[in-house]
Amino acid sequence: xxxxxxxxxxxxxxxxxxxxxxxxxxxxxxxxxxxxxxxxxxxxxxxxxxxxxxxxxxxxxxxxxxxxxxxxxxxxxxxxxxxxxxxxxxxxxxxxxxxxxxxxxxxxxxxxxxxxxxxxxxxxxxxxxxxxxxxxxxxxxxxxxxxxxxxxxxxxxxxxxxxxxxxxxxxxxxxxxxxxxxxxxxxxxxxxxxxxxxxxxxxxxxxxxxxxxxxxxxxxxxxxxxxxxxxxxxxxxxxxxxxxxxxx
Amino acid sequence: xxxxxxxxxxxxxxxxxxxxxxxxxxxxxxxxxxxxxxxxxxxxxxxxxxxxxxxxxxxxxxxxxxxxxxxxxxxxxxxxxxxxxxxxxxxxxxxxxxxxxxxxxxxxxxxxxxxxxxxxxxxxxxxxxxxxxxxxxxxxxxxxxxxxxxxxxxxxxxxxxxxxxxxxxxxxxxxxxxxxxxxxxxxxxxxxxxxxxxxxxxxxxxxxxxxxxxxxxxxxxxxxxxxxxxxxxxxxxxxxxxxxxxxxxxxxxxxxxxxxxxxxxxxxxxxxxxxxxxxxxxxxxxxxxxxxxxxxxxxxxxxxxxxxxxxxxxxxxxxxxxxxxxxxxxxxxxxxxxxxxxxxxxxxxxxxxxxxxxxxxxxxxxxxxxxxxxxxxxxxxxxxxxxxxxxxxxxxxxxxxxxxxxxxxxxxxxxxxxxxxxxxxxxxxxxxxxxxxxxxxxxxxxxxxxxxxxxxxxxxxxxxxxxxxxxxxxxxxxxxxxxxxxxxxxxxxxxxxxxxxxxxxxxxxxxxxxxxxxxxxxxxxxxxxxxxxxxxxxxxxxxxxxxxxxxxxxxxxxxxxxxxxxxxxxxxxx
Numbered sequence: 001x002x003x004x005x006x007x008x009x010x011x012x013x014x015x016x017x018x019x020x021x022x023x024x025x026x027x028x029x030x031x032x033x034x035x036x037x038x039x040x041x042x043x044x045x046x047x048x049x050x051x052x053x054x055x056x057x058x059x060x061x062x063x064x065x066x067x068x069x070x071x072x073x074x075x076x077x078x079x080x081x082x083x084x085x086x087x088x089x090x091x092x093x094x095x096x097x098x099x100x101x102x103x104x105x106x107x108x109x110x111x112x113x114x115x116x117x118x119x120x121x122x123x124x125x126x127x128x129x130x131x132x133x134x135x136x137x138x139x140x141x142x143x144x145x146x147x148x149x150x151x152x153x154x155x156x157x158x159x160x161x162x163x164x165x166x167x168x169x170x171x172x173x174x175x176x177x178x179x180x181x182x183x184x185x186x187x188x189x190x191x192x193x194x195x196x197x198x199x200x201x202x203x204x205x206x207x208x209x210x211x212x213x214x215x216x217x218x219x220x221x222x223x224x225x226x227x228x229x230x231x232x233x234x235x236x237x238x239x240x241x242x243x244x245x246x247x248x
Numbered sequence: 249x250x251x252x253x254x255x256x257x258x259x260x261x262x263x264x265x266x267x268x269x270x271x272x273x274x275x276x277x278x279x280x281x282x283x284x285x286x287x288x289x290x291x292x293x294x295x296x297x298x299x300x301x302x303x304x305x306x307x308x309x310x311x312x313x314x315x316x317x318x319x320x321x322x323x324x325x326x327x328x329x330x331x332x333x334x335x336x337x338x339x340x341x342x343x344x345x346x347x348x349x350x351x352x353x354x355x356x357x358x359x360x361x362x363x364x365x366x367x368x369x370x371x372x373x374x375x376x377x378x379x380x381x382x383x384x385x386x387x388x389x390x391x392x393x394x395x396x397x398x399x400x401x402x403x404x405x406x407x408x409x410x411x412x413x414x415x416x417x418x419x420x421x422x423x424x425x426x427x428x429x430x431x432x433x434x435x436x437x438x439x440x441x442x443x444x445x446x447x448x449x450x451x452x453x454x455x456x457x458x459x460x461x462x463x464x465x466x467x468x469x470x471x472x473x474x475x476x477x478x479x480x481x482x483x484x485x486x487x488x489x490x491x492x493x494x495x496x497x498x499x500x501x502x503x504x505x506x507x508x509x510x511x512x513x514x515x516x517x518x519x520x521x522x523x524x525x526x527x528x529x530x531x532x533x534x535x536x537x538x539x540x541x542x543x544x545x546x547x548x549x550x551x552x553x554x555x556x557x558x559x560x561x562x563x564x565x566x567x568x569x570x571x572x573x574x575x576x577x578x579x580x581x582x583x584x585x586x587x588x589x590x591x592x593x594x595x596x597x598x599x600x601x602x603x604x605x606x607x608x609x610x611x612x613x614x615x616x617x618x619x620x621x622x623x624x625x626x627x628x629x630x631x632x633x634x635x636x637x638x639x640x641x642x643x644x645x646x647x648x649x650x651x652x653x654x655x656x657x658x659x660x661x662x663x664x665x666x667x668x669x670x671x672x673x674x675x676x677x678x679x680x681x682x683x684x685x686x687x688x689x690x691x692x693x694x695x696x697x698x699x700x701x702x703x704x705x706x707x708x709x710x711x712x713x714x715x716x717x718x719x720x721x722x723x724x725x726x727x728x729x730x731x732x733x734x735x736x737x738x739x740x741x742x743x744x745x746x747x748x749x750x751x752x753x754x755x756x757x758x759x760x761x762x763x764x765x766x767x768x769x770x771x772x773x774x775x776x777x778x779x780x781x782x783x784x785x786x787x788x789x790x791x792x793x794x795x796x797x798x799x800x801x802x803x804x805x806x807x808x809x810x811x812x813x814x815x816x817x818x819x820x821x822x
């Protein structure tokens with residue numbers, strides 16, 4: 001489980017410091033702090049970034065919106081972002097609103113508000129709303145990661161690290177090469193959201209990352225994954241083997 | 249001598265002929281009137297008969313010709329021919345008259361009249377033998393009188409015809425027959441004629457002895473009439489008789505008498521002409537009067553019309569005026585209403601400004617004082633006091649900030665500049681976020697805060713306006729709570745669409761009037777009471793408007809010294 005990397009675009013040092021403090025306190029990584037549009041773009045492409053906090057006004061110009069517009073144009077490059085603003089000026093909002101999905105946070109903000117805004121930004125960006133704050137689910141699944149709410153902050157697990165997933169009622173056990181943890185999500189939801197070519201059901205309550213399969217022993221109904229994890233293969237779900245490129 | 253006698257005869261023959269037209273027409277006219285009704289559709293026939301009755305001969309000729317050209321009805325054709333024949337006789341065109349009268353069929357009701365007219369025309373054309381044939385035809389009929397024909401006249405004419413043909417015996421016979429009838433009827437004029445005729449008859453035969461008594465009888469008769477012409481003729485005849493006798497003295501006397509009668513006749517003619525002229529003049533006068541009256545009438549009409557139209561015009565102007573006035577009054581009222589509202593709003597704004605500036609002034613002043621105290625305390629190194637002062641400063645700053653924040657939002661809301669975007673909002677988190685800022689204040693007053701909102705409630709509202717509402721309500725709750733009080737946020741899902749949010753405190757509460765005042769739907773802010781803890785009322789006003797904008801409701805339940813319940817409802821996320 002990794003911390004979330006947050007890029008801060010804020011020209012007021014005082015506020016960026018406060019933001020950094022809040023984020024670090026809540027186990028977020030700060031990918032960098034940019035004070036202007038150019039720095040922001042540079043950092044955005046150089047560093048790993050999961051979420052961006054953007055101040056609408058940089059040096060009195062609405063460059064924050066320009067930045068959001070820029071990253072929005074590039075397909076698959078955009079990341080969840082939160083606007084910071086001290087003004088509820090309608091005109092600015094009308095422009096900012098066009099950079100969908102749009103979430104913002106009014107200054108002044110407290111710790112809870114910042115964390116809430118980050119969570120909302122992720123939910124909206126991946127179009128899986130009302131997840132982190134409900135009691136039924138705590139994970140948002142993007143195309144390459146799981147965003148998991150842990151206590152007050154978000155954590156991230158790369159999908160490619162996952163070996164397999166074991167479902168137990170409303171919970172899922174995620175087993176990676178390094179660790180094993182529990183997330184709150186239903187089987188139907190998780191199987192809907194995961195790439196069906198990569199994650200395959202091998203059993204009623206088991207989903208396996210096909211990239212991690214080392215060996216399939218049909219005689220014993222066993223799948224052996226990386227790190228010598230043995231998984232049962234149920235007869236009902238054997239069909240997937242036909243789709244695989246089998247080396248003889 | 250003979251020439252004179254012949255001349256006399258001519259004079260006399262004319263008389264009965266003229267007389268006839270008066271007597272026979274009465275009966276004919278009646279029949280014509282009936283026929284007119286019968287042939288109502290034949291316009292030309294009615295016209296012709298009308299003109300005939302009125303003795304307008306030329307018009308009769310024209311109309312009857314038109315009728316003949318159009319219609320082939322035999323009966324009507326007979327009438328028309330009759331009209332034409334008669335008219336021609338009257339116009340002295342006897343040949344044409346005979347032609348027309350001969351065209352009439354023998355079935356014609358007044359065929360005897362036709363014969364009579366044919367006879368008359370023949371006499372005028374001096375075709376006495378033919379005339380005799382026509383008159384004899386009439387003589388044979390028995391019902392002569394019914395057609396307005398007098399047998400005496402027929403006899404007279406027959407006599408005259410024979411006279412002209414020098415058949416004196418027959419002439420005498422007929423004339424005496426006529427005389428016989430006329431003496432019974434005592435028709436003076438005809439009697440006069442017949443006397444003359446008989447006298448002439450004898451005179452031509454040189455039977456002077458027999459002739460003279462008849463001349464004298466005629467002369468005597470003439471004295472009884474007023475007709476100057478008859479008198480003149482009688483006198484003239486007498487004078488001729490006396491002249492022939494050689495009695496010139498008497499002849500002269502009669503000649504003079506005749507001249508006198510002639511003058512009288514001329515005079516009478518003049519008088520008649522004058523009378524006629526006067527009549528014409530009178531008619532012209534009358535015509536003029538009529539014209540004048542007509543013109544007057546027209547003038548009157550025109551005047552009346554002008555009056556009428558001007559009345560309508562005036563009425564229209566009046567209506568328009570009234571309408572415009574009503575509009576003006578209405579506009580005035582609207583303007584007055586708007587003015588009052590504007591005044592009210594302006595008053596609200598003024599009040600707000602004064603309150604806000606007062607509040608701001610006092611808080612900043614308090615901060616100033618506190619700061620100078622702080623520096624003084626710092627010099628004295630009284631650290632316990634220092635901490636207290638800092639907390640105090642921060643609370644003053646917080647209050648001022650929230651005041652300014654409300655003011656900003658209120659202004660944005662009033663100018664419709666506020667960004668408003670409804671989205672799914674996690675109620676529990678929002679309450680936590682709001683509480684976070686008030687933690688020091690709650691701690692300061694030792695108030696327990698409880699967020700008992702279910703974590704599964706999502707409202708569909710604008711996040712920032714919801715925060716403003718909660719912030720203000722929590723602020724109020726803390727303000728009006730005593731130390732060690734309790735504030736609870738809770739939520740009930742009332743139905744599938746709405747969720748109730750209740751903010752409850754155990755503070756001083758408020759009375760019904762205050763609640764009423766707070767819930768009053770108006771632009772005016774609640775009046776500031778004398779108590780220092782009652783604020784501008786701006787906060788609650790803002791709350792109400794924000795809740796309304798979020799399609800929510802707002803209610804207050806309170807009990808004095810027990811606490812207040814603020815009950816809000818908001819739409820849920822579906």
